[in-house]
Amino acid sequence: MSASLSTDTLRIGIPSKGRLSELAEDLLSQAGLRFRRQNRGLFARVAGLPIDLIFLRTDDIPTLCAEGAIDMGVTGSDLVEEADADVTTRMNFGVGRCRLAFCVPDDSPIRSAAELDGKRIATSFPAVTARYLAQHDAKAHLVSLAGSVEVMIQLGVADAIVDLVETGSTLAANRLKILEEIGAYETVLIQGPRCRDTDTADRLVARLEGVVLARDYSMVEYNIPRSKLPEAEKITPGYNSPTVNSLEDSDWCSVQVMVRRGEVAEVMDRLKSIGASAIFEMLIHNCRL
Numbered sequence: 001m002s003a004s005l006s007t008d009t010l011r012i013g014i015p016s017k018g019r020l021s022e023l024a025e026d027l028l029s030q031a032g033l034r035f036r037r038q039n040r041g042l043f044a045r046v047a048g049l050p051i052d053l054i055f056l057r058t059d060d061i062p063t064l065c066a067e068g069a070i071d072m073g074v075t076g077s078d079l080v081e082e083a084d085a086d087v088t089t090r091m092n093f094g095v096g097r098c099r100l101a102f103c104v105p106d107d108s109p110i111r112s113a114a115e116l117d118g119k120r121i122a123t124s125f126p127a128v129t130a131r132y133l134a135q136h137d138a139k140a141h142l143v144s145l146a147g148s149v150e151v152m153i154q155l156g157v158a159d160a161i162v163d164l165v166e167t168g169s170t171l172a173a174n175r176l177k178i179l180e181e182i183g184a185y186e187t188v189l190i191q192g193p194r195c196r197d198t199d200t201a202d203r204l205v206a207r208l209e210g211v212v213l214a215r216d217y218s219m220v221e222y223n224i225p226r227s228k229l230p231e232a233e234k235i236t237p238g239y240n241s242p243t244v245n246s247l248e249d250s251d252w253c254s255v256q257v258m259v260r261r262g263e264v265a266e267v268m269d270r271l272k273s274i275g276a277s278a279i280f281e282m283l284i285h286n287c288r289l
Ligand SMILES: Nc1ncnc2c1ncn2[C@@H]1O[C@H](COP(=O)(O)OP(=O)(O)OP(=O)(O)O)[C@@H](O)[C@H]1O
Pocket: 015, 017, 018, 019, 020, 021, 058, 059, 075, 076, 077, 078, 079, 096, 097, 098, 147, 164, 165, 166, 167, 185, 186, 187
């Protein structure tokens, strides 16, 4: 770690704690960034690259990026929307997925967000909530809170809440149900309007895209009689197209192809049924296509 921040080095804000903290550090490590956060320090220099990592609160990252204090950041798209920040989303990571929803007690007679007109709503997302209500011609008294929002109806502070829902277990534990969903969100990489070093920013995006793609796909390799190749290519069309190599027995060939992880087992069954042999799945850690 260096003692001070340099003025022309790319600054990336990542969550210092909370559920996105480890996730962000893992993604950057897999993209080949080597850094060490020492003694709860607030920033770390990346070895061999002109990048400084700044450890920040997840919900401050959109604003700090828009203001130019940092150039890029890892945060939730819900927080970008709440801050109404002037930033560009460079990547969706496909993780940290959650929804923002209006919720009411299980036995509530209220059936839509529009019916919340004149009621009290507790939330950590007052801006998104106010915008949504305005679009639905409703006006409510918003109680803005930092957390533990689900308990606010029992505490008598609110008639309804707007909060993040992932598995729904917090809602169930508090006997609440979803009334209406405002939107779906996930972890994103954002970039501010005046980036200090766009070349390094683009290079980082390319690296992270390789990591994200490698998480979604496996490499599948198999041998197949040449006569069955057209059929096999229908089962495994590949990301671009499969790589086909000759085998010593000219009636056979070997195929290498990328397959979505969740589809590998079924693809293997189908390949076997048309006569493929020596079918292997290999995990990809990183790629550049
Ligand atoms: N079940 C979930 N609850 C809350 N946020 C979630 C959930 N799943 C994914 N997220 C994402 O994580 C973000 C919150 O990240 P943060 O780093 O603040 O973690 P946290 O664990 O909620 O921290 P804190 O202890 O400060 O509440 C949300 O804005 C959202 O994008």
